[in-house]
Amino acid sequence: MVLRTVFRAVIMGPPGSGKGTVSDRITKSFGLKHISSGDILRTNIEAKTELGLLMKSCIDQGQLVPDDVISRLILSNLRNIEQSSWLLDGFPRTVSQAESLESVCNVDTVINLNVPFVTIKDRLTSRWVHLASGRVYNTHFNPPTVPGIDDVTGEALTQRDDDTPDTVTRRLKGYEHQTQPVLEYYRSKGVLETFSGTETNKIWPHVQAFLARKIPSSSGGQAAAGKN
Numbered sequence: 001m002v003l004r005t006v007f008r009a010v011i012m013g014p015p016g017s018g019k020g021t022v023s024d025r026i027t028k029s030f031g032l033k034h035i036s037s038g039d040i041l042r043t044n045i046e047a048k049t050e051l052g053l054l055m056k057s058c059i060d061q062g063q064l065v066p067d068d069v070i071s072r073l074i075l076s077n078l079r080n081i082e083q084s085s086w087l088l089d090g091f092p093r094t095v096s097q098a099e100s101l102e103s104v105c106n107v108d109t110v111i112n113l114n115v116p117f118v119t120i121k122d123r124l125t126s127r128w129v130h131l132a133s134g135r136v137y138n139t140h141f142n143p144p145t146v147p148g149i150d151d152v153t154g155e156a157l158t159q160r161d162d163d164t165p166d167t168v169t170r171r172l173k174g175y176e177h178q179t180q181p182v183l184e185y186y187r188s189k190g191v192l193e194t195f196s197g198t199e200t201n202k203i204w205p206h207v208q209a210f211l212a213r214k215i216p217s218s219s220g221g222q223a224a225a226g227k228n
């Protein structure tokens with residue numbers, strides 16, 4: 001029997017800091033399973049589940065959904081992949097959520113994307129997403145080959161209802177008040193690693209090199225520094 005070491009990572013940063021974009025590169029380079037709280041919530045909204053219908057107005061207004069709802073949802077997703085290495089994107093966003101996560105497992109590392117708010121605002125109003133996969137595009141940074149169409153499936157792209165300028169402002173305020181304390185929580189545990197910058201393509205090589213050192217080769221990762 002081969003013993004596998006699992007690696008558990010969280011990616012944090014304000015809305016639009018590039019969490020989804022960097023997560024995609026991490027999963028491709030290192031083979032971690034990606035769990036995005038925002039993608040899970042949007043899939044529920046799209047499928048008109050009871051949870052999705054209840055949470056939609058909260059999300060559209062740029063507010064966080066209740067801690068107990070999101071914690072239950074994410075922890076049940078994690079239970080299904082407890083033998084795998086994973087990357088959590090968008091959770092935890094409050095100290096209470098971080099405590100719920102800690103009650104079931106320890107996090108090995110927290111990648112914090114520190115991108116200035118002024119850089120972020122323009123990005124979000126030009127973000128386009130493929131809902132089913134969570135693939136994310138930007139009309140300036142990484143446009144799809146055919147405008148409005150997902151490169152992989154050929155399906156239509158959409159803009160998020162919460163990417164309007166007013167809602168983005170509200171989400172950034174919420175980040176400052178509710179989520180920044182989570183950075184302190186992880187800093188005090190010695191697992192926070194901050195990457196600062198204004199361009200994902202400049203931040204990414206540092207994240208990649210850091211993870212290549214950090215992820216044990218037996219954890220399912222391909223540790224492909226230099227690729228992507």
Ligand SMILES: Nc1nc2c(ncn2[C@@H]2O[C@H](COP(=O)(O)OP(=O)(O)O)[C@@H](O)[C@H]2O)c(=O)[nH]1
Nearest residue numbers: 016017018019020021123127137138141199200
């Ligand atoms: N201009 C620009 N846009 C970027 C950069 N990195 C990511 N984006 C785009 O910015 C938007 C937000 O990125 P995303 O990864 O969804 O951020 P998240 O909200 O933190 O998950 C998307 O439309 C990305 O394609 C960058 O370096 N420059």
Ligand SMILES: Nc1ncnc2c1ncn2[C@@H]1O[C@H](COP(=O)(O)OP(=O)(O)O)[C@@H](O)[C@H]1O
Nearest residue numbers: 014015016037038059063064065070090091093
């Ligand atoms: N951990 C969470 N706690 C509370 N609400 C959440 C959480 N994750 C996602 N949401 C809700 O879903 C919205 C979109 O989340 P997400 O896709 O992660 O945003 P972004 O990528 O812009 O940071 C949030 O603004 C919030 O309403």
